[in-house]
Amino acid sequence: MKRFLSSYLFLIVSAIIVLIIQFFWSPFEIKKNENETVAFFSHEKDTLKVLLTFHASDYFIYKGTPIGFQYELLKELKKAIGKPLDIKVMSNFDSVYSEVFKNQYDIIALDFRRSGIVAPLVTFSYPHSFTYPVIITRKEVKVIDSVDKKVFVPNYYHHFISTEELKQKNFNLVFQKENNSEELFDLIQDKKIDYMVCDYHLAVTLLPFYSSLKILETAGPTYERSWVLNKNNIELNQEINNWIVTFSKTKKYTHLIKKYFSPHSAVISGSFTKSTRNSISSYDHIIKKYASKYNVDWRFAASIIFQESKFQNGLVGLGGSYGLMQLMPETMEHFGINEFSSDEEHIAAGIKYISLIAKSFQNITNKIEQYHFIAASYNAGRGHVLDAQRLCEKYLENSTQWDFVSKYLILKSKSEYANDPVVKSGFFPGKHAVKYANEVVERYEAYLLMYP
Structure with missing residues (x-):
């Protein structure tokens, strides 16, 4: 009798577990036919969909720049597997938690304890770090x-x-x-x-x-910190796990751990004030005012200001560039300002200048691509970027894609390209401008997430 009751209870418990698993999993699969299930995201797709949380140690904006341990870890993964990441940032942890069981993301980059009632229902990566x-x-x-x-x-x-x-x-x-x-x-x-x-x-x-x-x-x-992975991506998950095991043995990984989790971290030490999620800078209201007037995304303008001056006024740069937006003397004169003009006048002139640059790249319909061209032009001058576009066209490459244009902008430092008949502005060491544009746009994308 006892054996019968034990068997009966075992069957009941097993049935309950099966129902729980079906409840969490089955709604999030696409049925191709009765015998085959197709994952939302396959190993062959070009972009990995990632969910990240706004968290002081994992993703945050510090002095205008996106940083954080998980954020940098994901950037290293992107380099290793050669696929762009489509990152969504949520600040509500309950919303993030609800996504864990849906398998709508390839990676959910948050900490989740392996033990517990729900642990058998999710797929974990190998631990990327440990804490307590x-x-x-x-x-x-x-x-x-x-x-x-x-x-x-x-x-x-x-x-x-x-x-x-x-x-x-x-x-x-x-x-x-x-x-x-x-x-x-x-x-x-x-x-x-x-x-x-x-x-x-x-x-x-x-x-x-x-x-x-x-x-x-x-x-x-001490407990493990792991990512939650899409259970359907068997090959991709193995690739991610292999990368974690390999990367965790590198000097770069050790550097990231020390950078973020040492009590004397270079990222978090020094004299600065606590930032908030509500603003990028004390100039936000001015930036928004003139960005609206000249049809420029205010977060893009803010990213350029950060790149130029880190929101510090009165700075004098190379060639006499001056102020929050580091405008050249000729540009200041064109817009009727000088070094004695107010911060608001400098911001207004700089944003108007951005809007004028944008007119040269109206044929680029992808906003992120276009902003690379505008940022590079703000740094290097439109002439050099237009030269790089003409070189693209000469060598039968797409002159509206930044990956191709940036290559020729860098090649303008070589005489064979600088002296090409299609080049109008001559020699230019373009590597700095490419780095500048990439950083401006990366920060802009982070601002989009933080200040929608």
Whole structure:
């Protein structure tokens, strides 16, 4: 009888597990016929779809530039597999969590604990790094002075780690529905709460912004950080895993770990103020005003200003270029300004100049491609970029694609190309202009994600 009951219970539990798996998986498959399932994303496709979260240690904008451990890790993966990444950034962790089971992305770059009830339902990459939970408090606090003291858990953290270790320490855990880690750091600093838990990586990223806070103690064992992969991409997942294993043994990987997760990280040290998600710079309202007037995307204009001056006024550059937008003396004269003009006048002139450059590339309908041409022209001058386009046409390559044009812009440093009859502006060391344009557009794309 006992054996019968055990078998019966086993069948019931097995059936429940099967139903759970079908519930999570089957709605997200495309049926080609009764015997074949086609994945949303195949290994052969040209672009990898990636979901990334806005997170202080993994993806954020620092002084106008997109950085973060996960972000740079993905950039290295892109180089290795030779496929562009279509990255979507979400700031709501509950929304990200809901995407885990849908298999609509090739990579979901967030931390997710392998143990737990849902772990068998998702496909993990090999671990790309390791971390552990810590308790954050103010520097004057020596120990948690009471077992009844509340320890606040950020709104997403319970998705990624087990809280059993924390409960074993007799912490009175308070799970937050609204407050994220940065907001809890603020509350501790303002003495509205006393303790919170977060992972070590996040702690070393945020603590330089909060001089009155510290790590009090370790709150649990080390755990793996892995990506969630699309279960249908068997070959691609193996390629990603092989890359993680190989890359984690390189000096570049060691550099990234030290860069972001050392207490003395070069990225997070130094004198700077805490940034917010609400603005790129203190000049945003002026940039938006004139960008609207001259039909320029204000985030693209902001990216150029950052590239030129990092939003610092009064700078004098090569050839007498001046101000926030580093306009040349001749350009300033053309727009009726000088070094004594206001910051607003310089921004207005610079954005109008961008709009004039754009007219030379109206035939390029892809906005991202077009912005490469505009940025390179802002840096090098339109003549050199137009030369590179003519060289493209001469050698039967597409003169509206930046990959081809940038190649010939660099080749203009060689006499055989600089002296070509189709070249009107002569020699030019184009490598810097190509780097400039790529950085401006990459930052612009990050601004698009952060400031839609």
